[in-house]
Amino acid sequence: MADLNRIWTAALIVIGDEILSGRTQDKNIAQIASWLNVQGIRLREVRVVPDVEAAIVEAVNALRARNDYLFTTGGIGPTHDDITVDAIAAALGVEVEVHSEARAVLEGYYATRGGLTEARLRMARVPAGSSLIENRMSGAPGIRHGNVFIMAGVPHITAGMLDSLTGTLEGGLPLLSAQIGCWVAESEISDLLGRTEKDHEGCQIGSYPFFREGRTGANFVIRSTDAEGLERCIADLSARLEAGGWPVVAGGI
Numbered sequence: 001m002a003d004l005n006r007i008w009t010a011a012l013i014v015i016g017d018e019i020l021s022g023r024t025q026d027k028n029i030a031q032i033a034s035w036l037n038v039q040g041i042r043l044r045e046v047r048v049v050p051d052v053e054a055a056i057v058e059a060v061n062a063l064r065a066r067n068d069y070l071f072t073t074g075g076i077g078p079t080h081d082d083i084t085v086d087a088i089a090a091a092l093g094v095e096v097e098v099h100s101e102a103r104a105v106l107e108g109y110y111a112t113r114g115g116l117t118e119a120r121l122r123m124a125r126v127p128a129g130s131s132l133i134e135n136r137m138s139g140a141p142g143i144r145h146g147n148v149f150i151m152a153g154v155p156h157i158t159a160g161m162l163d164s165l166t167g168t169l170e171g172g173l174p175l176l177s178a179q180i181g182c183w184v185a186e187s188e189i190s191d192l193l194g195r196t197e198k199d200h201e202g203c204q205i206g207s208y209p210f211f212r213e214g215r216t217g218a219n220f221v222i223r224s225t226d227a228e229g230l231e232r233c234i235a236d237l238s239a240r241l242e243a244g245g246w247p248v249v250a251g252g253i
Contacts, residue, residue, distance in 0.1 A: 005225075008171045009044040010036050011063035015074035015084050016153060017051050027155040028073045035162045040171030041069060051075060056087035064091075064148055069169065074153030076140070078119040085143070088150060089127035099126045102141050109139030134164040173225035178234050181219040181253035184246040185209075192240055193220070200233040202226050212253070219252040 012032055018024040026048070033043040044067060049055040056075075064070040075084030089096045102124035103116075110116045123140035126132075133142030133149065135157060142161040143150040151161050182189075186209040197205045202224050209218040220237065224230040238248045 006172050008041045008069075009067045010041050010069040010071060011044055011067045012046045013056070013059050013063060013070070013072045014046065014048045014153075015051065015056060015072055016048075017081075019048055019074070020050055026073075028151075028153070028158050031155060031159060032071060032073075032162065035166075036171075037175050039166070039169055040174050041169065042175065051081050051083055053083055053087040053090060056084065057091040060088055060091040060148065064146075067147075069147050069149065071149045071151060073151050073158055076123065076143070076150060076152060078117075078122045082122065084150060085125050085127065088145070088148060092127050092145060092148070094128040094145075096125050097128045098124050099130065099132065099143075102126065102132055105132075105141060106139055133161045136160050136164070175223050175225055176227055176230050177221055177223045178230060179219055179221045179252040180234065180238055180241075181217060181249040181251075182241050182246045183215055183217045183253070184241070185216045186218045189218075189241070189244070189246070192244065193237075196233070196237045196240060200224075200229060200236065202229050203233040205233070205237065210253075217253050 012029060014026050014028065016024070019026050029046055036043050045063065047059050047063065049059050060070065072084060072088065075082045086096055098121065103121065106120060106124055107116050110120055126143045127145050130143045130145040133144055133151065135141045135152070137157045137160045142152065151158050186207050193205050193207055197203060204223045206221040206223070207218050208221065209216065222230060222233050222237065224233065241248050
């Protein structure tokens, strides 16, 4: 029987010079983090690396070793600068091969789109021993090798790949969250927040201050895998803030 209290973790490597240059804004971090949480998996760290094999190899080997799962996005297209597959194969110590099923998928997809060119065939290349992640959007599949998941950089294609993976990865309980807000300086209630979190094992309280309408305030996000524990912590934190003279806004400000 699975241990639901075990915390399953994942890391994400965002690959691409265009992300680091600022030409493209990454949208995959948020959608992958949200999807993982529903699967009961925590996104623990994210690294953005350039299209440089040594940088990809170093990141892949570091992050796959200390997490249950590693996801990568970007660099699996048909052009010469799409080097993710080669770099990950090098990290894993395996050769690159053309996956027969991926080739068949691409042949079918491009049959009415100009045929399977040499450039397009590059998208059937995988680290030896890989399985495929279905892509209903654009033909070219994602790739899984052990605990490494190699996905597209285009967010709507990534979303489709995540959809095909839904329910296939082992995880724990999803992390639940709720938010309240107060017009109060964070520094005034730091001790109160610390004591409240300590009194509610299994709950984490995040504090997010802001300055708005000429006033200082903060929103507090409480997280837990235990719904009842989460409710108790929210109620207690709200009561302590109200007792201190700081009216609470449910849902945040």
